[in-house]
Amino acid sequence: MFMYCLESNDSEWAIDTEINFGVISGNETSLFLKCRRTFKKMGENGYSTWGSNNIIxxxxxxxxxxxxxxxxxxxxxxxxxxxxxxxxxxxRKFDESVEEFSDVVLIVEGMKFYQGNDVSAHDCGD
Structure with missing residues (x-):
């Protein structure tokens, strides 16, 4: 599992974050990981990422x-x-008007943000 920040590399930028990842099962078993990560400009063709093929x-x-x-x-x-x-x-719009195109709904303090792969692909650019 990976998380990418697809901001352009035209200018200097940074996002200081804390990432919480968890797996919960119906049999009362769980696994939680927490890390602090700063996403930032990574050069010409690089994207700032967090994750691993081996998280689980x-x-x-x-x-x-x-x-x-x-x-x-x-x-x-x-x-x-x-x-x-x-x-x-x-x-960008993240409200109900883009709900039918969304793959993921993020809820922040009760407010829903609809996010889809089409938005991420659009942001990649050249």
Missing amino acids: DLEMLEHFAVDRKVEFIFEVNIFKMTGFEKEKLTM
């Missing part, structure tokens, strides 16, 4: 599964953002 392997995942189901929790707390223009942050 298949054998461990099967241990957590009940009826082949498992629940993942992925929470990101943003402490500080630098290098972002206010105008840039308000251009």
Whole structure:
């Protein structure tokens, strides 16, 4: 599992975060990881990432599964953002008008933000 920050590399920027990742099963077993990560400008073609192919392997995942189901929790707390223009942050829509195109719903203090792969792919650019 990975998390990418797809901000452009045109100017200096940084996002100071705390990432909480959890796996919860129906059999009262759970696993939680917490780390502090600063995403930042990474050069011409690089993206700032967090994650690993080995966060949880298949054998461990099967241990957590009940009826082949498992629940993942992925929470990101943003402490500080630098290098972002206010105008840039308000251009996208994350409200109910984009709900049908969303793959993930993030809930922050009761407010829903709809996010989809189409938005992430659009942001990649060249």
